[in-house]
Amino acid sequence: MSKSVITLVLIIFSVFTNAQNWSDKEISTLQKFSLKALKPSVDTSNKYHDNQQAIAFGKALFFDKRLSSDGKISCSSCHDDKYAFTDNRKLAFGTRQGFRNTSTLLNVGSQDWFFADGAKDSLWSQALSSIENPAEQNFTRTELLHLIFEDVNYRNVYQRIVKKELTKEEIENLPEKAGPNSSLENLIAWKKLDKEQRQQINTVFTNAGKAIAAYVATIKSSESRFDNFVDELADKKTSTLLNDSEQRGLKLFMSKESGCANCHSGPLFSNKTFHDISTGIPGKDNGRSEVIESIIRDEFNCLGKYSDAKPEECDELKYINRDKHQLTGSYKTSTLRNIIDTAPYMHDGRFETLYEVINHYLEKSQEKPKKNDLTPIELNKEQQLDLVNFLLTL
Amino acid sequence: MYKIITIILLTCCGFSLMALQGKDNIDKKIQQVSKNSIYQSTLDCKHPLSTGSFQYCNFKLHKKDNLVKNTQIFMSGGMPGHDHGLPTLPQISWSENEQIYVIKGLKFSMPGKWILNFKINASEVADKDMISMAVTVN
Numbered sequence: 001m002s003k004s005v006i007t008l009v010l011i012i013f014s015v016f017t018n019a020q021n022w023s024d025k026e027i028s029t030l031q032k033f034s035l036k037a038l039k040p041s042v043d044t045s046n047k048y049h050d051n052q053q054a055i056a057f058g059k060a061l062f063f064d065k066r067l068s069s070d071g072k073i074s075c076s077s078c079h080d081d082k083y084a085f086t087d088n089r090k091l092a093f094g095t096r097q098g099f100r101n102t103s104t105l106l107n108v109g110s111q112d113w114f115f116a117d118g119a120k121d122s123l124w125s126q127a128l129s130s131i132e133n134p135a136e137q138n139f140t141r142t143e144l145l146h147l148i149f150e151d152v153n154y155r156n157v158y159q160r161i162v163k164k165e166l167t168k169e170e171i172e173n174l175p176e177k178a179g180p181n182s183s184l185e186n187l188i189a190w191k192k193l194d195k196e197q198r199q200q201i202n203t204v205f206t207n208a209g210k211a212i213a214a215y216v217a218t219i220k221s222s223e224s225r226f227d228n229f230v231d232e233l234a235d236k237k238t239s240t241l242l243n244d245s246e247q248r249g250l251k252l253f254m255s256k257e258s259g260c261a262n263c264h265s266g267p268l269f270s271n272k273t274f275h276d277i278s279t280g281i282p283g284k285d286n287g288r289s290e291v292i293e294s295i296i297r298d299e300f301n302c303l304g305k306y307s308d309a310k311p312e313e314c315d316e317l318k319y320i321n322r323d324k325h326q327l328t329g330s331y332k333t334s335t336l337r338n339i340i341d342t343a344p345y346m347h348d349g350r351f352e353t354l355y356e357v358i359n360h361y362l363e364k365s366q367e368k369p370k371k372n373d374l375t376p377i378e379l380n381k382e383q384q385l386d387l388v389n390f391l392l393t394l
Numbered sequence: 395m396y397k398i399i400t401i402i403l404l405t406c407c408g409f410s411l412m413a414l415q416g417k418d419n420i421d422k423k424i425q426q427v428s429k430n431s432i433y434q435s436t437l438d439c440k441h442p443l444s445t446g447s448f449q450y451c452n453f454k455l456h457k458k459d460n461l462v463k464n465t466q467i468f469m470s471g472g473m474p475g476h477d478h479g480l481p482t483l484p485q486i487s488w489s490e491n492e493q494i495y496v497i498k499g500l501k502f503s504m505p506g507k508w509i510l511n512f513k514i515n516a517s518e519v520a521d522k523d524m525i526s527m528a529v530t531v532n
Contacts (some may be wrong), residue, residue: 315448
């Protein structure tokens with residue numbers, strides 16, 4: 001009799017003292033991090049965002065290597081679905097070596113800003129910058145126009161989407177290569193065009209960008225082990241879909257002690273804004289502070305004439321933080337989803353492993369005088385292991 | 395023996411009760427007097443403050459018992475524990491229709507304690523003052 005009572009008490013005791021006991025409050029917090037909490041992507045600046053024909057056209061353009069100066073590079077060259085839409089390189093390599101690590105495109109439609117410094121405020125203006133970037137596709141606006149016109153399939157589908165014909169007269173007198181972000185020669189050709197011609201080219205250019213963006217916004221991750229765990233936890237108050245170490249890692253991740261969830265919050269495990277975690281490289285790459293002016297001036301931003309948004313739908317741009325001093329060395333909080341497939345890490349791919357990332361936090365958070373947005377983080381070896389094990393479930 | 399069991403059981407219950415007690419701190423309507431005690435202010439937000447999306451709040455200003463209308467106010471803020479400012483540049487302006495100051499573009503990037511500052515730039519020099527308000531973001 002007393003033996004069985006003791007066993008019972010021991011069982012009860014082990015349930016209560018088990019670190020993997022989740023309170024209702026904790027569970028409801030975890031649900032805010034679940035993929036189910038991710039709101040559908042909207043982009044009022046892109047009227048083709050949900051247009052099925054535009055999505056199909058955009059997908060074709062995404063994989064089309066003809067959209068590059070050497071005919072060898074497409075978006076998919078760097079954003080390869082085999083590696084969660086990255087390239088697994090330290091730094092991207094297009095028509096030449098770039099200076100940033102390739103970001104994953106999974107769930108990117110739910111971001112507010114694009115690129116590590118948020119240099120673009122929409123997926124379509126982002127796509128246009130990759131097409132023109134001399135280190136990526138190095139293609140010009142008129143080359144794209146000629147390509148869409150001359151490929152009969154492209155021309156037809158383009159015309160069906162925008163409900164307007166591309167006429168021979170519009171195209172035939174345009175130079176083969178011209179664009180404002182290209183070589184001097186192509187820039188001069190661009191300057192020689194009159195304002196109306198440039199606007200007409202920009203319209204086709206931005207429409208193609210909007211089609212690509214409509215496709216990119218459909219790239220989403222499937223539910224991870226973490227999501228399944230949260231579902232079961234909400235249902236049964238307990239779950240073994242994550243093992244002990246992973247659950248301890250999750251607790252730690254959510255705790256004040258680590259502070260990780262201060263910035264890596266919500267279903268993307270990112271608060272989608274900019275922080276200084278001492279990854280900037282003074283004099284070389286200061287992140288967010290360097291792009292504020294160009295975002296405000298960008299002809300392809302939310303408030304510009306190629307945007308389909310009403311001014312009141314451009315709050316992110318209208319209320320953009322302009323404090324360059326505060327933003328020096330700040331980068332967008334990276335999403336941690338699919339982190340197992342997206343190494344190397346940080347905007348410049350400086351770290352090969354998650355242990356190196358955590359070491360960075362341990363070191364930089366203790367620095368005095370304090371120069372970044374981190375509060376002191378101290379974790380022993382076992383806690384580091386738990387944290388990494390948890391991150392790998394995302 | 396039973397005594398020990400009872401103690402263990404009581405301890406367990408105690409812990410689980412403690413876990414249940416962590417209650418949400420809901421800040422929706424906050425009042426604060428200005429530094430030089432010239433003004434009383436009320437911040438009234440549509441929802442409890444949270445991270446991730448724009449927050450919709452109104453601001454009311456009184457001097458003695460009179461509503462202070464259409465004066466220039468500058469807003470700033472930050473997180474004292476983390477040495478960083480607001481993630482956006484919110485604007486506060488007088489709304490003739492609603493007879494209240496409307497705040498637009500306010501966002502928070504992290505949960506925790508934030509400070510919001512309202513610099514009252516009244517035309518009378520003697521009426522210039524500053525209001526600092528502590529808010530909790532969930």
